[in-house]
Every structure is written in C-alpha cells, then in structure tokens.
C-alpha cells in the first residue's frame with residue numbers, strides 16, 4: 001500500500017502549490033500566452049494519498065503517476081473523488097492492459113507496439129484513451145522516447161487506432177540550467193508539434209516543462225506542465 005500520511009504539513013503544501021501557480025501565471029503573461037491556457041498537472045508519484053486529497057480539495061482533478069502498481073493502489077484508495085489519472089512513466093508491454101483500463105491519459109507512448117496494445121485493450125465502454133507521444137529531443141541513447149525522424153510515421157499510425165485519441169507530444173529534455181538552452185530543446189518539440197498539425201493532425205496538447213524548467217516550456221508553447229517536487233517537496 002502507498003504511504004497514507006502526509007510528510008509535509010497542509011500549510012506548506014498550500015504555499016508551494018500557490019507558488020507554482022504564480023510562476024505559471026507570470027510565465028503566461030511574460031511570454032504572451034493567454035491567461036490560464038497552461039494546465040498544471042501535479043505529479044504525485046511517490047507521494048502519499050493524503051497529499052493528493054489536499055490538492056483535490058484545492059480543485060485539482062488530474063494527477064500524474066509513473067509507477068503502475070503504486071498508481072493503482074492510490075486509485076483504489078481514492079475512488080470516491082472521481083479523479084483523472086495520467087500515466088507518465090515508461091511502459092513495459094506486459095503492463096499495457098491495466099494502463100488501458102485505469103488511466104484517462106498516457107503521455108509516454110513511444111512505439112507502435114505499445115500503442116496497438118493500448119488501443120486493443122482499451123475497454124469499449126470507455127472513451128478512447130488520450131495519448132501523447134513521448135519524443136526524445138535531446139537524442140540521449142538511454143532515454144525513452146521516439147526520435148524526431150520516426151515521429152511522423154508513428155503519429156500517423158497512432159492516430160488511426162480506434163481505442164486511442166492522439167492529443168499531442170511530450171518530452172523530458174536533458175537537464176540544462178541555462179534558460180535559453182532549456183528553451184531551445186522545447187522549441188524542437190514545438191516545431192514537431194506544429195509540423196504534425198500542418199500535415200493534418202489535430203493535436204492540442206504540448207506536455208512539456210517540470211519543476212526546474214516550466215517557464216522555458218511555457219515560453220515555447222507548453223499547454224500542460226508536469227510538476228512534482230516544487231509542489232510536494234523533494235522526492236526521497
């Protein structure tokens with residue numbers, strides 16, 4: 001079972017959340033984005049259920065999780081709240097069935113085989129599973145994500161699958177502390193996104209930006225930022 005009790009006080013959690021919300025609003029203003037256009041997805045992996053309850057009471061309905069079993073345990077503990085769950089971690093092909101059934105979104109689809117399984121295993125009484133394709137923009141061999149060269153074909157294939165609804169792209173660029181370099185990486189993803197839309201897809205979600213680089217992501221057109229540590233504190 002996941003940890004039940006919160007390790008940080010409710011007061012501190014509220015302060016951290018307010019600070020992240022302010023950063024997002026300020027970045028929207030500074031970079032000419034319309035107010036409120038960037039969604040904050042709290043990333044609750046490794047965090048106790050009580051912290052999710054706190055954020056739910058502050059109005060958050062969607063949460064990002066990376067570890068399947070932990071996420072399923074939390075979903076069970078929180079069934080009364082009718083939350084939406086975003087799977088953002090690496091996907092092994094033997095784990096697709098519960099992901100297809102118990103999540104509303106998956107941000108980390110990076111190959112056709114996984115997409116086909118998720119589509120086939122999505123229960124037909126549910127809406128199609130919302131999907132973002134994870135792109136490896138920094139070209140690091142160890143990271144998950146499709147290369148930019150393989151993206152158009154993968155996107156066309158996923159777009160045709162009946163159990164999935166292709167919504168956009170996601171990336172986790174290699175860490176940079178220089179703002180302009182952060183921007184350059186996000187710019188690549190933005191260009192790929194625009195190109196796919198120019199080619200006829202109807203993507204509306206650019207999932208990029210985390211605690212340390214959300215401003216650069218918003219400058220480059222992020223519609224959703226995934227934030228863990230700056231809301232909940234450093235992970236152990």
Ligand SMILES: *Cc1c(COP(=O)(O)O)cnc(C)c1O
Nearest residue numbers: 043066088210211226227228229
């Ligand atoms: C953990 C994680 C995050 C959150 O990262 P923080 O630096 O804690 O904000 C965002 N996206 C993905 C895919 C993650 O695994």
